[in-house]
Amino acid sequence: MLRVSGVCQFFFHLDVSILYLITMQYHRRLFIINQKLAHMNEQNFINLGAWWAQKMSSAQEKLTAAVKVLLNLALAEPFLRNQWGSQCNAVTKQNPGMLILQSISYLSAIKQLKILGASKAVAKKLISDIIKIKDSLAIIENMIAQSSMDDSSAVVEPNSNRLFDISENLEDMQTAYNRLKARLDSNLKLLTGHDGAAAALIQDAAGDEMQILVFKCQAHLMRIHGKVQQAKFAAVPFERRISQSKPGNNIYLLPVVNLLILITVQILSLLSIQNLAFQNGHPALSKWRKDIILWWIMRSSWEMRCIFQIIYSLNPSISPTCTISMPIHTCG
């Protein structure tokens, strides 16, 4: 039998002994704590009667003072309770997602149906359907919460399996929503035939609950859409890197450049030898005819055109007509 001060004292002892309790097994810990509690009970047992008498006398004093004030004010108790209720309602914000359906107890629903003249079997069936609907709603809410947790963990490591699970959950939610809606409609038709007010009340409550679930699903879908967008934007740099490292772009670029440089050097040497031959006569001409003319003559016309186009692209200061006409002129 622990008072508040006793509880504080107990927690103080527990705080001290937690250093060696943490290494023990569960039942040993429980045994030690029980021993401490029994010891403290024995110590406090002597003062229990005095404590009880003191608490009772202080409570009686408070009650006497409150009753005296109420008698002096001469206000009715229901009026004061009504004012207190209105004050609570004024300062409390109403929850828009409050489930009104829960406020309708099953016994009151049975009573209403009995008053309306419905049979007991129909009432029981309706109540069982309502219980099933509530269970299904709880399952859907659990699924939404579980999907949200999975979705938050999937941000760190996007995985196709997780997306597949989420899509499966969404499909299940959609089917459950359709099933619930059909069942609610069929049950509401039963009520609508007897009492329009009760049917409207239940319909509004069920509509609110359904709307809440739909909003939750929409928020969940928007969150998934945002995550997919983020994953898509995060994947763009990798795609660029992959496209840049494709075979055919970088692998063959260096040999082609080397080949072009080699061709350019040879053509420049050819042109210089050709100029020397025209200027000085036979020594350079004989060298040109022996070594270089063979390589030059072996090329076909389209290859030559391509080579000079490449040279022109490398050095735009040379005109293509000049570069093409020169070998033709010299070869002739």
Added chain:
Amino acid sequence: MIDAAPTANAAQLPPYLADDNVRRGILSLLVQDRVKEEIFRLQQEHCSMIKWLEGQIQNLKAAIKNCNGTL
């Protein structure tokens, strides 16, 4: 400096805001309710104490009754 705050008419305010007697009455009513709850808990504890004491007295009587031999 002119006070631009709107002054509410006392007649339009609800009694729990405008009337001091109602405010005091609500406070006393709440105190009365809490004290009644406290007294109920103390009475429950009193009952359990009485039961424990009766059990102890019965145990003592049984021990005295079954006591044989000499001290």
